[in-house]
Amino acid sequence: MITCNLSFICPKTWTELTQTEDLLTRYCDSCSQQVHWVDTQEDFDQAAADGKCVAFESQGTPMLGFPDGIGQEPILRIEMQVFSAKQLYFLKRELYRGFTFNEIKHLHDGRSSEIVMDLHEMRELAQRLSELDIKNQIITD
Known part of the structure; x- marks a missing residue:
């Protein structure tokens, strides 16, 4: 289970995003960002450190958003x-x-x-x- 805080919760769903060559990465046409699917806390923490948008499953519900804890101001x-x-x-x-x-x-x-x-x-x-x-x-x- 992934424990996290999201500074932005995306209204889109994973299936609404555009598929890319990488099965774990999709593209959001609304905000022009790549969204990375994470399965583990370690992957989530790394994505947060890298300032990436993420998608993951939380208590059986897919979530998309932008993690707290970004080092540099976007x-x-x-x-x-x-x-x-x-x-x-x-x-x-x-x-x-x-x-x-x-x-x-x-x-x-x-x-x-x-x-x-x-x-x-x-x-x-x-x-x-x-x-x-x-x-x-x-x-x-």
Whole structure:
């Protein structure tokens, strides 16, 4: 049995994730993260130390989430890209309140931007960004 604390419990199920070549790893299209199936406490603890999302069985129920105990503060990276009007409006409303639309466009013209925030909020924001086809990723190391 795995004893743990999760800082984020994912609403997805293992079967909703995209299969990869590794049978114990799946990809989440919502948050753009790989999710690793763990069977032992040792595997869970290692995944937590590595800052990985995990899936495991707890009292007969499959659980997905992000373990507590990450050594480094995670960063949300919004990749360099050209934004639609809808995407720009979302970014201005959610992240760049004091910026003009042109300033937001120029921020992402030649580089990615990185944001540090509460992990739970970051996961929710990453999912909303992905739903709007805004390329992003959470970096934990």
